[in-house]
Amino acid sequence: DAGITQSPRHKVTETGTPVTLRCHQTENHRYMYWYRQDPGHGLRLIHYSYGVKDTDKGEVSDGYSVSRSKTEDFLLTLESATSSQTSVYFCATKLAGGDEQYFGPGTRLTVT
Amino acid sequence: KQEVTQIPAALSVPEGENLVLNCSFTDSAIYNLQWFRQDPGKGLTSLLLIQSSQREQTSGRLNASLDKSSGRSTLYIAASQPGDSATYLCAVVAAGNKLTFGGGTRVLVKP
Numbered sequence: 001d002a003g004i005t006q007s008p009r010h011k012v013t014e015t016g017t018p019v020t021l022r023c024h025q026t027e028n029h030r031y032m033y034w035y036r037q038d039p040g041h042g043l044r045l046i047h048y049s050y051g052v053k054d055t056d057k058g059e060v061s062d063g064y065s066v067s068r069s070k071t072e073d074f075l076l077t078l079e080s081a082t083s084s085q086t087s088v089y090f091c092a093t094k095l096a097g098g099d100e101q102y103f104g105p106g107t108r109l110t111v112t
Numbered sequence: 113k114q115e116v117t118q119i120p121a122a123l124s125v126p127e128g129e130n131l132v133l134n135c136s137f138t139d140s141a142i143y144n145l146q147w148f149r150q151d152p153g154k155g156l157t158s159l160l161l162i163q164s165s166q167r168e169q170t171s172g173r174l175n176a177s178l179d180k181s182s183g184r185s186t187l188y189i190a191a192s193q194p195g196d197s198a199t200y201l202c203a204v205v206a207a208g209n210k211l212t213f214g215g216g217t218r219v220l221v222k223p
Contacts, residue, residue: 033210042213042214043201044213106153
C-alpha cells in the first residue's frame, strides 16, 4: 500500500455547485492520477500530475481541474457539478522510475 | 487510440477449478501490463505487473502471460477459492505513463 487516502469518501451535491475531492499520500510518490469509474466505461483518466505544479489532461478532463501545491496532495475540482459527473473517483500514485500504480479507496460522488 | 478489452464480462466457476481471464489490447507498443483485483465498493489492488520484455509473471497461485505481438494477456488463477470472487481488471501502459483499462471480468467462485 502507498498510504493513499481520499476525502470525502462519499458526497452528495446539487447540480451547479463546485466540488473538491482530495487525495493525500504519505509515500512521497512523484506521480499522481485521478480516474473515474463508470459502468460500461471502466476506469478513465481525468488528469495527472508528474510533480508539484506540473499537471496534464487525461482522456476525460472536460469540466474538471486539478491542483498540486505539495507532493502529498492532489486536488480534483468540479467547477460546476453536473449529473454526468456522478461517478466513483479514484486517486492513484506512482514512484518516479517505478511502474506500478497504487490506488486509493475511492470517493463516491452523486450529483442530484 | 489504445483499446483494452476483457472477455467475458462475467464468469462463474465451482471452487477448485482453474480460472482463465483474458485481456486484449489493440496497440502492441506498450511498456507494461498490470492486472488488478477490485472487491465491491473498494479500490484496486495490484496483482501482477508484466514488463513488455517479459513473457510471464507469477505470484503464488497467480500466473500472467503476455504476448505483445498478438496483443493479448492471460491471467491464470489456480485452484480457485470463494475468496477469489472479485472483479479483475487489466491495464496497459503506453507512451506518457498512462494506464488504459479494460472493462473488467467479474468472477464468482461458488463453494
